[in-house]
Amino acid sequence: MPAEWAPQGIDTSRPSVARVYDVALGGKDNFAVDRAVAQRLQDGLPEIMSMARVNRATLGRAVRLMAERGVRQFLDLGAGLPSADNTHQVAQRVAAASRVVYVDKDPIVLAHGRALLADDDRTAVITADLRDPETVLGHPEVARLIDFSQPVGVLFVAILHHLHDDEDPKGIVDAYMSAVPSGSHLFVSHFCDFGPLSQELQRRFLELLGTGRFRTSKEITAFFDGYELLPPGVVPNPQWHPDEPPPADLSLAQRMHYAGMARKP
Numbered sequence: 340m341p342a343e344w345a346p347q348g349i350d351t352s353r354p355s356v357a358r359v360y361d362v363a364l365g366g367k368d369n370f371a372v373d374r375a376v377a378q379r380l381q382d383g384l385p386e387i388m389s390m391a392r393v394n395r396a397t398l399g400r401a402v403r404l405m406a407e408r409g410v411r412q413f414l415d416l417g418a419g420l421p422s423a424d425n426t427h428q429v430a431q432r433v434a435a436a437s438r439v440v441y442v443d444k445d446p447i448v449l450a451h452g453r454a455l456l457a458d459d460d461r462t463a464v465i466t467a468d469l470r471d472p473e474t475v476l477g478h479p480e481v482a483r484l485i486d487f488s489q490p491v492g493v494l495f496v497a498i499l500h501h502l503h504d505d506e507d508p509k510g511i512v513d514a515y516m517s518a519v520p521s522g523s524h525l526f527v528s529h530f531c532d533f534g535p536l537s538q539e540l541q542r543r544f545l546e547l548l549g550t551g552r553f554r555t556s557k558e559i560t561a562f563f564d565g566y567e568l569l570p571p572g573v574v575p576n577p578q579w580h581p582d583e584p585p586p587a588d589l590s591l592a593q594r595m596h597y598a599g600m601a602r603k604p
Contacts, residue, residue: 417498
């Protein structure tokens with residue numbers, strides 16, 4: 340893909356988490372450096388790339404469940420590039436009036452998101468760093484679309500594992516949840532440390548992207564401390580509200596992410 344294709348301000352010489360994820364989803368909004376990282380991540384472990392599709396399906400189930408529980412506005416933090424069944428599409432199938440703000444620090448997400456949402460005034464994409472909740476929550480598009488007197492669906496889908504421990508990911512979660520009222524919902528999916536293989540994957544992510552922390556199921560569950568964790572708790576993605584019975588033996592891709600949802604009392 341030629342470098343001049345990139346929107347102004349995008350460094351095509353450095354890989355991006357959003358664009359590597361796009362590679363894994365089979366998208367086209369990525370560059371040679373992103374495809375090279377994706378290839379190195381899956382060397383010897385070819386099924387690793389299907390984890391993005393497994394996680395994407397779980398996002399859809401989470402948004403649908405929130406919408407069925409009455410949530411009509413969503414903050415999708417670290418949203419990544421548009422793909423199939425985006426948050427606004429899933430939510431609006433349940434309730435057409437649903438409103439969504441996508442947040443990502445990669446400017447390419449804004450460029451492509453605006454094109455996708457040109458005719459949808461109930462949805463917006465903003466370029467901001469989720470590690471700065473004050474800036475995100477004070478953004479004009481957030482003010483336009485999110486009514487903080489009504490429940491909000493707060494989504495951290497495959498993004499908290501890209502925050503190091505010293506960046507206080509739990510504190511960041513709590514900053515957003517403190518801004519939303521009772522009845523709001525929190526959804527998290529996260530790389531899980533399930534043994535030596537996941538530790539090797541963590542090594543690859545840290546080497547190639549500089550981020551990618553595989554936390555234990557106990558550590559992931561701790562993100563929900565202070566909120567009402569909903570059944571079935573924090574479990575591998577295929578076991579979280581599956582549309583069909585999950586396989587008895589999960590593949591690597593199916594074990595990589597654990598997911599959970601909580602309600603703010």
